[in-house]
Amino acid sequence: MTRYRNMDHRPATTSWARSTPGMEYDGFYLHTAVVQESGPHYKYYKQLSRASSNRNATRQIVAHFRCHNCSHTWHTGQLCVQLFLASNDRYRTILHAQQCQGCEAYVEPQVDEENYVKKIVGALDLWTNRRERQEPMFDRKTTGPHDEERCHGCQIGICSR
Ligand SMILES: [Zn+2]
Numbered sequence: 001m002t003r004y005r006n007m008d009h010r011p012a013t014t015s016w017a018r019s020t021p022g023m024e025y026d027g028f029y030l031h032t033a034v035v036q037e038s039g040p041h042y043k044y045y046k047q048l049s050r051a052s053s054n055r056n057a058t059r060q061i062v063a064h065f066r067c068h069n070c071s072h073t074w075h076t077g078q079l080c081v082q083l084f085l086a087s088n089d090r091y092r093t094i095l096h097a098q099q100c101q102g103c104e105a106y107v108e109p110q111v112d113e114e115n116y117v118k119k120i121v122g123a124l125d126l127w128t129n130r131r132e133r134q135e136p137m138f139d140r141k142t143t144g145p146h147d148e149e150r151c152h153g154c155q156i157g158i159c160s161r
Pocket residue numbers: 067068069070071072100101102103104105
């Protein structure tokens with residue numbers, strides 16, 4: 001019976017993954033592209049959360065959307081991406097879905113990898129003192145007003161727009 005007792009007392013290892021299905025997407029699949037740009041020092045750490053990180057911020061990334069429900073497509077320069085950094089170059093990103101204007105479904109973003117890598121590595125390098133701050137730090141692409149009502153990042157109050 002001890003075995004079961006141990007299981008009861010196991011730490012809640014899944015608590016980090018409490019991202020809302022369909023509304024938040026882990027950026028792990030983009031880590032390969034980050035490493036290609038930055039070199040191998042940054043480690044993707046899926047357990048990282050806002051609470052356990054030393055630095056956190058949101059970045060606006062270029063992305064494309066195609067609704068799985070009604071096939072409506074749109075483009076944004078303002079995809080809300082959360083970035084967390086902890087000790088020893090560990091980082092994590094969370095991509096926030098946007099809602100379709102046609103049917104209100106939450107749609108997974110198709111990230112512009114080049115833009116993502118540039119902004120994420122840029123922020124990490126700045127935070128870890130690998131580069132000096134430059135002005136202007138990031139290009140501000142104008143793609144029309146941000147649809148705050150349909151941005152999941154805005155809905156939970158973490159979008160910087
Ligand atoms: Zn739709």
